[in-house]
Amino acid sequence: MAQSGSDTRQRILKAALTHFAVSGYHGVSVPSIAKDANVSIGSLYNHFESKDALVNTLYFEWKTVLKRYYIEGYPAEASIREQFNFIWFKLHSYADDHPEAFRFIENHMHGHYLQKHCFELEEEIFEIGRMFVRAGQEQGAIASCSPQIVVSIFFGAFVQYFKDCNAGRATWNLETSLFIKEACWKGFSTSP
Amino acid sequence: MAQSGSDTRQRILKAALTHFAVSGYHGVSVPSIAKDANVSIGSLYNHFESKDALVNTLYFEWKTVLKRYYIEGYPAEASIREQFNFIWFKLHSYADDHPEAFRFIENHMHGHYLQKHCFELEEEIFEIGRMFVRAGQEQGAIASCSPQIVVSIFFGAFVQYFKDCNAGRATWNLETSLFIKEACWKGFSTSP
Amino acid sequence: MAQSGSDTRQRILKAALTHFAVSGYHGVSVPSIAKDANVSIGSLYNHFESKDALVNTLYFEWKTVLKRYYIEGYPAEASIREQFNFIWFKLHSYADDHPEAFRFIENHMHGHYLQKHCFELEEEIFEIGRMFVRAGQEQGAIASCSPQIVVSIFFGAFVQYFKDCNAGRATWNLETSLFIKEACWKGFSTSP
Amino acid sequence: MAQSGSDTRQRILKAALTHFAVSGYHGVSVPSIAKDANVSIGSLYNHFESKDALVNTLYFEWKTVLKRYYIEGYPAEASIREQFNFIWFKLHSYADDHPEAFRFIENHMHGHYLQKHCFELEEEIFEIGRMFVRAGQEQGAIASCSPQIVVSIFFGAFVQYFKDCNAGRATWNLETSLFIKEACWKGFSTSP
DNA sequence: CATGAATGAGTTTTCATTCAT
């Protein structure tokens, strides 16, 4: 059961992600993560100070990945319409590439155990969305309202679609996703 | 500390709702519920067979209340537009009247511990939404797509708005709520 | 293995005293105490918040008993000589009546785990000794020096005698004890 | 962080002494010693077979040092009075030169983990004291009693004085120490 | 010899549940 060594941390993170995504923080036991990672409990605690530290690391890492999805190649010079297409496409890609991570970071009640820097990162990411909305409003392309409201609409719709797919109420595919995207755009844009 | 007896069950349910809404199933201990309900542990177990039975009861009761909100007075004869107004208004009223209950039933990962009849009830409620969508589509008032997708859009938007209010990113009021409702309608309706 | 109920706490305290007296705080495991007390671990934790709370309770209780030994019937009006006889006799009686308790409270390094009120109680008891010394010095019966020094002499001698008996280097009996008492008196009194 | 090698062992012993003196055998973890010694855990185990072996080495070494203090230059031909002055002075010097070591070897409950040769060495050292007492008794200079009792008196007084200084109840200086020495002598000597 | 990641038995503690009163 001894391990190759260097990838221990990654194996722990991978196993932990799966467990937390499925059962939530309190529904997961550290031994079960260790077992799934094929690592001893002691080893897990050599890599992460506590269960708490482990979820926080996980959350921060995957929110950071999401942030990178949004930021890298963001078409700041393109039209608002295209900016929205980009954001939606990235959201979709992230959920498609890393469904467990998306489930983990969006599906939970992230309670008392998340540290400040995690909440701050979450806010940074929402701020990316709000910046897009503000730009659209300045150009008159997006309806006038509190920017977060627009984010609520399209992000909420996307998350619910993702959940419905997990629950078997909807089918996961790009076509449907783009249909929802268009509906959202129609909903908050000012185009006739 | 002895209690009148008849309302014991209600006090337990109330305390349990608060706890589960805040911390999730696994994050709550039965003794803490009993303490908050001002009831002995033994008494709690006289009223509910197990922690499992308690959440299931709670979930079923509050989902039933939500179902009643939708069903009672549903304007089946009115226009699709008005039917949507009604659904949205009920959703809003429920979240407004019973914020903890809404948080509890919508905000969590309801995992393995929910029993079949709870999932069935959830599905029944979604079905109310889908029936409305189908009716709208038959009349040509709602865009043609899988009915659940439309539900995802407006329900997802609403849930996200509710969450954002809880997180302090948005402000809870009817005006904003109606703004989101209109955006959703514009999004999935066929009106020019 | 179910227990009569009301004396659980006492059984825990008794078992804990024995264990701590023999092995010290860190050398004792909570399960071993529970087992010896014929009590389940959970039950132990119903009665004491933590291992820490348990030692503190134990320490405080037994130091309080020692304090009572000194205080009750203290012959404040008698001669200094007789006051010393009284103190010594009480010290001896305590160690004789409760050898494990004496071993526990005097033989250890009571480190970080003792709470303030325990240290304060210890100081109160030393203060009883110092008050006796001051009275003796005012009467010219005890040599002039910092009062604690006199306490160090007789208390230290007694504790060492007690330890030596435990180690089999000396024999525990009143006669020897009184011999040491007389030596101490000769040592710090001013009598020719 | 690699070390010169030869002094590794010394650094380990030094760090271990400090830790054991403060927290006792069971209150100290091997990794914490290694860290403080600036040595890897593996290296520590190259030098000492086990935690057990480490304490035993430490105990034996420092008791040996104490023994040397007593033996080297012992004035066997001088008067009993001067022999006592020598013993006391050496005790004081040892505690003054190596306070941590003195705390370590005298302040603890040295339980099950000490090996036979450590207990034997302890007994040898007590025997030095008892030999002095016997010589004094043969000369009629020390009161007649079991020799260990006299040792209990002065050694106990000294240890208590040392502890009181550590606890802040007394002040460590030679003058006070000599005062206690004189009191002890008056206590157990036969001089008028 | 030096390193430090890995191990897993053992520690403290929690908690769903039972049951005698």
Add this chain to the structure above:
DNA sequence: TATGAATGAAAACTCATTCAT
């Protein structure tokens, strides 16, 4: 029905020790 002490399996976490490099 109400009570809450008792239970013990399981959780989070520690730590002496090993071993491949």
